[in-house]
Amino acid sequence: MRKHSKIPKIKYPLLLLIPAAILFALALEPFGFTSAGFLCIFLLLYFTKQLTTTSNWKQTLTSTLLFSSLVTLTSFYWIWNAIRNISGQGVILSSLLFLIYALVSFYKIGIIFFGSVFFTKQRKIKDTYFFLLVLPSLFLISDWICPMVFPVYWGDLFRNNIIWRQMARLGTEVLGFVSVISASLLYLMILKSDKGIRGYLPYLLPIVCFFTINLYFLAETIPQGPTIHLTLLQPNTEYAKREVQENQVWMTKTIQSVYDIGLEAIRNSPKPIDLIVIPESAIPFLGTLDSKDQNSTYSKSFVEITESLVRNSNAPLVFNELVSDEGSRNSFTLLHPISMLSERRYKQILLPFGEYLPGEKQMPWLRSLFPETSRHMPGKLTDALRFQTKTGETVTFSPLICYEILYPDLVRKMIEHSPPEFILNLTNDSWFESQTETMQHAGAGRLRSIESGRPIVRVAVTGLTTAFDPWGREMMGELQTFQKGIGYLDLPTVLEERTTPYIQFGPSPWRFMAVFLIFFVFFRSPRRILSNKMKNEIEI
Template sequence: MRKHSKIPEIKYPLLLLLPAAIFFALALEPFGFASAGFVCIFLILYFTKQLTIVSSGKKTLLATFLFSSFVTLTSFYWIWNAIRNISGQGVVISSLLFLVYALVSFYKVGIIFFGSVYLTKFRNIKDSHFLLFVIPSLFLISDWICPMIFPVYWGDLFRNNILWRQMARLGTEVLGFVSVISTSLIYLMILKSDKGIRTYSLYLFPIFCFFSLNLYFLSETIPQGPTLHLALLQPNTEYAKREVQENHAWMTKTIQSVYDIGLEAIRNSPKPIDLLVMPESAIPFLGTLDSKDTESTYSKSFVDVTESLVRFNNAPLVFNELVSDQGSRNSLTLLHPISMVSERRYKQVLLPFGEYLPGEKQIPWLRILLPETSHHVPGKLTDALGFQTKTGEIVTFSPLVCYEVMYPELIRKMMVHSPSEFILNLTNDSWFESLTETQQHAGAGRLRSIESGRPVVRVAVTGLTTAYDPWGREMMGELQTFQKAIGYLDLPTVLKERTTPYIQIGPSPWRIMAVFLLFFVFFRSPRRILPHKMKNEIEI
């Protein structure tokens, strides 16, 4: 007789959550092992299957809290530094706040756990339907309906494999959905391995089709626009708390340092610069918009620095500033040469607890607990910014400030509203004081480039300054983090008419499909006879 090869059961399935979280961390930067992402999903599939057997609400809730905590402690431990810096509290209070955050930060896994337990409690669902339709759909729905302070999608676990991540052309949610289906097929293949090796093709063929579609996207020819020469400044300005606003010596030194690195970039450039770029918070707290507001951030020194660099280079300058315009605004500004006209785009998606306090009006004491949190006001959707190159061509770019690069749907809205040739992201990760954080943050830009079909240029105040082409490949060597540096980039843009399936149709069809699959499996599966009802029937 053939020896059956089944997936072994373990006595305490909760123990699987820790290795699953560790593989989750290994899938993200700085490791970037996509294979670890598949192992993580495999362990979650196995655990979820065991959870449906127990069918306990308390254990499901416990599992949600545990996995959320393990993921935060292994992958996003750097959030502790941000909490400490924003709160200004000591180690004990900061640690308590971090642990509370860890319990619920990745609550989206609860959609998978509770959804699976609920469905199987009332229906007898076949393994194949459960693993190939129900669980992948719950993964996609969890990406959709679960807002997070630092958004992480299941597809992010696979963004570092060039031969697999191209599925993000359809959206990061689809990349996650397809990856879960592929893992489920391997799970089923092992589960049904007693049927012999000939049946393996039934499970491997869909994975081969997914792989082929990725290869098709990877080999795609993209219409190219003008090639630009960019100078990217990384001034390594330390994160600044509010007290330095009144420190004249510190502010003067910072302004001079930024001016010096700008001059150095212009003088040492190997070819004429089409666009000079400063990162977010290169010069913190100040702005160039003259305002009569009592909280005006206007600085004549800031104006002099930016205008001097533009005149000396005879090319436009992009920089970040804080301006007062019907409230405090985090702004990306483009300063044109000759006319010295400034165009501003205000940050639309603000970082909760960093740039504003959710529920501050209802809970005023939050401001006492988090005194470094800003009072910024979000901007609105606007047109792309355009400038003239040294060869006389007009090129446009979509502006993103820091945190905004985490949101796929924001980029899609911007592209539909006003297409551009490339995406420019100014960012400041200095508050986190972590190389892991800045690498993970930069990794989000990799998927945004694939989704939008456009290069993404990331300019960071302390690093990581880099750029990605429309396939998510790096186009320049990463500048060393936490050091002053200048990066020169010959950027091949794409035509603004360029589009992708994600830009064209968005995530809605896939979300509708996921909901439909859940209803389809639920109503097509026979009712499950509950134990107490079965006992009554036997007695009768």
């Protein structure tokens, strides 16, 4: 008697991509439903299996473009605002640019779809191999080899579950890999099990093991360094187009507003301040570096307010500025008290279309489409910054500017090069005009804190200003977005020697494992008989 699959086939599999994309959005902020992430992966596994039965390249390409578009429209719809603000174009052209971007923005799903169809066309792969070795490996490889304007990893779908996300100690790619394996185990359990509870155990046992590992990570005791008192300013400066750079009234008002909120924070601080933090773009276009360059951004008023805040608090000040140093630089600046010496670190990974225009040399006409795009130069890897607390202890931290928090590899390189006791991220999400975007951006910092084993403090010009401990838990009440605010944070740092498996080994072992599993299954499985051959023909 023929056994029927417990997972029924549907007539139009492409329709599955709609609920999969909706579940993708529900897994991310502001919803953060981990169960939605698992259901999304489950539907993608089922859809990919259906895709391999047709083995149609056109349908595979259609599926890739469709899912990319649906994910952008449901999860990252806020990108439209950024395109409109940066391009300065009307609704019609901005919408057209957004739709073009949507078609290819999540092209990494094509690695999974095309890879699965290719392998099943060439080999007769057992379901167990396909779901537990091939598909999870393709998911990991897609995270690895697919650069994106706004990097999103499969592990990001699970960053809001306090237990499950601890797997990011091994890296976000591993969190995604393990999550896909777990969804695959559930798929196989439904597909194959017909022996009652005993038949479920082989599939549930690995998932229980993953939970046990995560519980161990969650219970880990992390040696602490000194606790410091931070004052975080959120001035709520609106995004500024170039036209306001010459508007003296607007610039003066902005500088005064930042200075006023800084003085208020100093007066009302419940404890002696160890560090004051002003976010990215609090005072746009200007800087404190007195450069002879004709494009110098030097502002005497900027210098005066920063030095005044340092003198009034007798504490170091961190702020963002635009300086001219062999080109335009997005700078993270630390101003020390007493000596009034400044240390600068320049942003290393620039935002495409926001801070530089890809392909501008080859296609100069792109500048007419994106007139607000800056011409910044990237910085280089440098040492962590140091400052002295009120109790006389020296504390080190790694500086990140906005977009850089999205890159695990960058954070790892910085820690390997010069280990810090915490990470400080200055950011500006005002261009997106979306609370969803700023929550998703902040959520990336949650995984960076787990990967690095260090607290991450995020200070945003319009919000979300928050902080995460080394387990990804919030350490302070979030300041409301699009409002002025002041946050005070007693931050327990960690020792510089603190490490995690990801910091020690990086992503390479897991990437090698994924490639090995792909080759193992490919050469382990028998060849498929070509469709144009007779079934009884012997293949030599």
